[in-house]
Amino acid sequence: MQRILIADDDAAIRGVLRDLLQDEGFDVDEVDSGQGVIDALGKVNSSRPSLVMMDVRMPDRTGLEVLREKRTTNGEQLPIIVMTAYGTSNVAIEAMQLGAYDYLTKPFDLDDVLLTVQRYFEHQRLSEQVLELSSRLGERDPNEVLIGNSAAMQDVYKTVGRVARSEATVLVSGETGTGKELIATILHRSSSYARGPLIKVNCAALPETLLESELFGHEKGSFTGAINQRKGRFEMANKGTIFLDEVGEMSLATQKKLLRVLQEREFERVGGTISVKVDTRVVAATNKILAQEIEAGRFREDLFYRLNVIAIHLPALRDRMDDIPLLVEHFVQKHRFTPSSEPARVSQGAMDALMEYDWPGNVRELENLIERATVLSHGGVITEQHVSFFGADSRRLIDVGERLRRGTTIKELLHDIERQAFTEALSQTDGDRVAAASMLGLKLPEFNKRSANFDV
Ligand SMILES: Nc1ncnc2c1ncn2[C@@H]1O[C@H](COP(=O)(O)OP(=O)(O)OP(=O)(O)O)[C@@H](O)[C@H]1O
Ligand SMILES: [Mg+2]
Structure with missing residues (x-):
């Protein structure tokens, strides 16, 4: 059975989480301080938690301090999900850069909590599976491992x-x-x-x-x-x-x-x-x-x-989409940011984008994309901003409702729509900037100036 440690100085929150997780069949422990987390992760026996749900604000040590202390030099992922107050996304991002697996914002939606916890264990399972598949074929060379479970x-x-x-x-x-x-x-x-x-x-x-x-x-x-x-x-x-x-x-x-x-x-x-x-x-x-x-x-x-x-x-990737998480896990392990880096991690938003795409270039396209995203994210956390599909931008419509739910500003949203318009115009005119400018009702200098923002 998986053991989860809840670290929060608020007893009420601990209680809610404990009930929720126990109902799902997890063993649950509680602590009310950062030191408690450090002690628990230092254990070597079966009472060491498989996962810690940790509040960022605690009286003795903040969650970020705990992460800094537990962090290994090569940025290995820690079995920690951080809980932050609403509107502190910069703290959340810092936590992930320090090695936290993911974050939840308070007040939380209990379904989200469960989903994130399950995703953590699913991710562990996938990494183990990649290792197992590699060893099953008796191959050390990551270039010669055949991945897929479909x-x-x-x-x-x-x-x-x-x-x-x-x-x-x-x-x-x-x-x-x-x-x-x-x-x-x-x-x-x-x-x-x-x-x-x-x-x-x-x-x-x-x-x-x-x-x-x-x-x-x-x-x-x-x-x-x-x-x-x-x-x-x-x-x-x-x-x-x-x-x-x-x-x-x-x-x-x-x-x-x-x-x-x-x-x-x-x-x-x-x-x-x-x-x-x-x-x-x-x-x-x-x-x-x-x-x-x-x-x-x-x-x-x-x-x-x-x-x-x-x-x-060999089946097309779009006919075996359920293999994508496993392939992604394999490719983040294969393409490290530097040879000694830990594998990059993939946010749920990025994974969702990968699962929605139709993959005309199949596994090679997925592999190239992960390799590029690893560089763009400096080997840290790959988010949807790092995932771009060559020539596919224009096919993926921007879903305004979805973007609002995920959190965006009007500035970001308009920027993305504008980029899509420029990319699409260039692609419909085979890269002819004069024609693309006229398609968008712009004079060429204006077109050049604005498109320079998008690296198109
Ligand atoms: N099932 C898989 N598991 C892991 N890696 C894979 C898998 N399938 C393909 N790859 C990787 O994807 C890349 C492309 O594969 P490969 O060159 O074998 O494709 P191909 O079918 O020969 O393509 P093409 O028809 O364009 O020549 C390679 O880096 C390969 O290692
Ligand atoms: Mg080939």
Whole structure:
């Protein structure tokens, strides 16, 4: 059972909170001073609280002093929720910067109190889960951990687990940024080919003739510029894995050659006659729907069946939104402000914004956003101000009612609306400032002057 300590010099408040939390099944202790909190957190046995709800104003030591005393040098989060009087949001923010998990303002709404407490324990659970997922895959490298708990991701784990040790060819599909390359890396690391290299080829990046020589190598003099014999990626990947990224972009002629390699495990270098044999695991990826490409005559059906021995489809992030908190936890751990910083923390407001967005760029977009927000927040608390969606500003309408409830001034609100107007005008005119200015009924100098406030 979780133990919560309530620290407040007002016995009436302690009583209300105690009843509330006990009803929810928590063990509750009380103290009436800052020293009481310091003593309790210093305990090492089971009477140490899992969470402290602490008033900021107490007779002996203020809550902020307690936080300063308990704070570790690297700014680790403390299991403390601070309670402040209404209208002292600067104190609340300072408390969070000193490591408090969150704050509540008095007089409080009891539902809010419970929500914040539950969110704290949920956050603890998520951090533990990230650690567990990392260790389950036996990986230390945060770049090679596959995160997600949704049903769709559970299916992915199962398939990865089943095929990892086999030699079967795998076709990974999914939208941009869903983790196709990550899957290829994990498949390689856990296979019997892991002692060999993982060689990646982006089939979309090269024109047809170069791609062939890239994949299969060439003999000296086989074409202008082929001064020496050169080994191709397939030869380099011998005893390892070759990752054919964007395989749907390959020309039909190259597809034919690839089919032969898959069938016979041998090929000739461009301009050559001797057959080269390779023992290579093939993992291919595509963000196209290959069935449609086959239909349109752009992809060979026989090659599709050779590649698609095992299919792994990665779901779009918007179809597994319940994975977002876990992914966010993973990315704040992965992208520290400095290598020795504790992970940044994410406010509920920022999390709400992340949960409302539709994620066209999937996990990569989420990861980039967290990385950027960590820098903007100096590794402290990521709030909704640090969370911005590239090109999406104009799609997220400003909800005036919601903003008023959350607390805003008319100045802030108008500033945000104005920024949205500038961004949207620039995006509708493809960045043409003259056209954007005229769209907003402004002369160019005025447009430039005002838009300079928004870094657009
Ligand atoms: N399930 C996941 N858990 C943790 N990190 C992930 C997950 N999926 C993707 N990522 C991270 O997101 C980023 C993008 O992933 P990746 O490059 O594998 O996507 P992709 O599907 O190959 O995208 P593209 O089609 O644009 O090439 C990487 O940094 C990757 O580590
Ligand atoms: Mg990729």
